[in-house]
Amino acid sequence: MKTLADLKKIREKAQEDMKLRGGNVRIKIVVGMGTSGIAMGAREVMKTFLEEISNRNLTDVLVTQTGEKGLSSMEPVVDLIEEGKAKVTYGNMNPDKVKKVVVEHIVNGRVVSDYVVATGD
């Protein structure tokens, strides 16, 4: 490290690694992990999100979880929360659908309307 610019590069990289602790993220993915969600495969869905996102080196995305969402018939349910946009809720998710959502919605910014079960709060 020789200059302030070098330091800033390290800082930016390190901040990405610490984004879970309150850093700025573009999209927050919230997977419903209630009992019915888990029974319908929410863990697989979450795992696929984690894999797909790290494979694509998407550093501005955060994957987190919540409890029962109250949409048992549509489990696994996933919320995509984007700063300044209405929340998009996807239902009946599975690993294949996750891959499509990552490519279409997270990378290209196009909502996959076929899987959407609700929008807004």
Place this chain on the structure above:
Amino acid sequence: MSLKRIDLLICCGSGCVSAGALKIKDRFHEVLAEKGISTEINIIETGCMGPCDYGPVMVIYPEGIFYKHVTPEDVEEIVSEHFIKGRPVQRLMLQDEDKVISVQKEVPFYQKQVKVALANCGYIDPESLDEYIATGGYEALGTVLTELDPQKAIDVVKQSGLRGRGGGGFPTHIKWQLVHDVQADQKYIICNGDEGDPGAFMDRSLLEGDPHRILEGMMLAAFSIGASKGFFYIRAEYPLAIKRIKQAIEQAKEAGLMGDKIFGSDFCFDAEVRTGAGAFVCGEEMALIQSLQGERGNPTPKPPYPATKGLWGKPTVVNNVETLANLPTIFLKGADWFASMGTATSKGTKVFALTGDIKNTGLVEVPMGITLRELIFEVGGGMTGGHKFKAVQLGGPSGGCLTQEHLDVPVDYESLKERGAMMGSGGVIVMNDQKCMVNVAKFFTEFCVDESCGKCPPCRIGLKHMHGILERITSGQGKEGDIEELQRLGETICKLSLCGLGQSAPNPVLSTIRYFRDEYEAHIRDRACQTKVCPDLLHFNIDKSRCIGCSLCARKCPVNCISGSREEKYTIAQIDCIKCGNCQDVCPVKAIDRVPGLHEDVVKHTEEALQKLGREEE
């Protein structure tokens, strides 16, 4: 590297470690591996998070969920409920007046705090250089080295109003300016990490929790005064602090943040760690320098000051750990930002180690000028066990005690000094109404007698003498004039001692006489300790109306001075009683009380014995 979804921060400050934090961490690793989700979760050991009373504590991000009193048995539940099902475990959260507090930033303990020196402590992994850099670490150093010259850097510190956090409160920029202005082939910077006050752990927590910050602060100071070599003087009782600082130095060297031509400037710097043998006096700067040189840690008369003739005769600045910890933020956020906090003469924040009879003991950082009431009752959560507040001792063993009437005094250097206490390094011991102030003064005097280096007679002989008088008073042998003698001795020792230790050691006695003179008088004149602490000035009494005649007390009495029967109940033969308290401890119906003062039988017996002695002498 696979993407993580949870950051699990486990407080691994010494308090939580002694409460079992490391076992919990190991258990987490086991359970996560069993469930096959190790790759999704980061386990991070942090420095002290502050609320030691709740330990072991942990914070789980992204939500910032705060758990307290976690045990290894809770780990399984946290993993399966919180990590897998997303249902945080309510029973491990803090309950405040029937309200469950789930996230860290809502915990009342943190509400009045402003963290500058402690900003990263408990938030980052202290062993990771990258995490320190992520919080803006070493940016102040880079900016100062490339944009300022040493004089301008000193001016920034002057403008910020930063004063030494080790106790004296000497303006930091004056110390620096003196050394800056001296021409010398070699200058040194020393970080004073010799913290020996009972109940204080500010420096230890800073060194353990954010070592790179202290290192960066040291380099900023070194650049300003023109030093190329620094020493961390840390007491040997702090092995983790020593390990972390050594590691930080290695990491900084490897990353090119230390060594030659740092950030492409002409500034070259190297630092080393030296361990102290744990002598209180070695926190005094001249004694510290002697000790660092491998000599006996004795203070020397000033002048010459370390600024002109310090380590190995070279100009030297000795700064406290917390002073250095403030520097990176001052340079990063600006002097005006720092000076906007605090009072007219005391700027910024101060770290305190809150201990004693309060609910939230722990490490806190508050703006200067906060009142004692806010510090004790809001941050500290008030007294435990429904007891009343009696006194607070500020500034370590040689600090002074303040009372109820001072609760609205702002905490700053001048206000405390005016009232006979001092800021010291930041130890705050809160005492409830069950404490005997004469006994408290005796305890601290004993500490200072033990820790006096013995070089100068006022401290060596005077303190010992004071301790002797206090011993007499608390054992019921006090006599008229003792209080005046203590005051005279105390004032003399303050005036004549060579170093700060001796100059302040009589403070606990002088301040307790000032505010609790009636207790001294009761001990001397009435031979009574109203708080029922001093064993020689109280007696035990069995209340016959409550006694059930079980004989447990008589059987446990080591001197067989309790007798009676089931019908007649039990009584204590007061003259033989050694006041061990066994009887009170074993009584199943709490029929035995401590009563202040000597029993009349004992008084009569003593008088008779004295008369007899007098007759024999005649």
